[in-house]
Amino acid sequence: MLMLGSSAFALAIPLIVLLITLVINARSFKDREKSSPFECGFDPSNSARLPFSTRFFLLAVIFMVFDIEIVLLLPVPLTSASIMTTNTLLGAGMFLFILIVGLLHEWKEGSLDWS
Template identity: 55%
Template sequence: MLLSSLSLSISLLIPSLLLTLSLMISFRSSSDQEKSSPYECGFNPKSTARIPFSLRFFLLAVIFLVFDIEIVILMPCPLLLWATPPHKFLVTLFLFLIILLLGLIHEWHEGSLNWTP
């Protein structure tokens, strides 16, 4: 009992010390407008340093990653055919493919796959 309470206290103490130390190290002083502005050889910049980010591109990239991961999940299916009974394998595979197809149809009808608005 003493050993488990000692382990618990150490496991709580070390992360809290590391968190406190990291907060103390990363503490920034007051923000200055001059320091946060871009610098171009002493002149005022002609344009903004930040490029506007396309939200449609981000959403399309997230959709691609989700469907890409689902394809990776489908890759070992031929090996699973030998390890499981065929009727269970086919039901599971068709159910997974139907869920993927329904997700694709939903994204298509929502207009998330269209690049232009």
């Protein structure tokens, strides 16, 4: 009997909280200010749903890829002073080669031109 009362209480409290939340949310859901775009506390001067430049996005993605690859290459000179193996040099050289080939491909494709 005690377990049945505890279970009923455990189900009743979340249901009451859910109903209170729905009642409060119903009033503020139709608020005009919440449906308009926010622009630093001011009324937006233009539509906030304008498309952005895909060339800028492509350049930002390329920058991120090359930036991460440079970060991966950075520890190689620091660790090669203590452990200079041919596998380390060969791996870093191949990684750098792939990075340079990718850069040349993006350059030849024209993705790096800002015009």
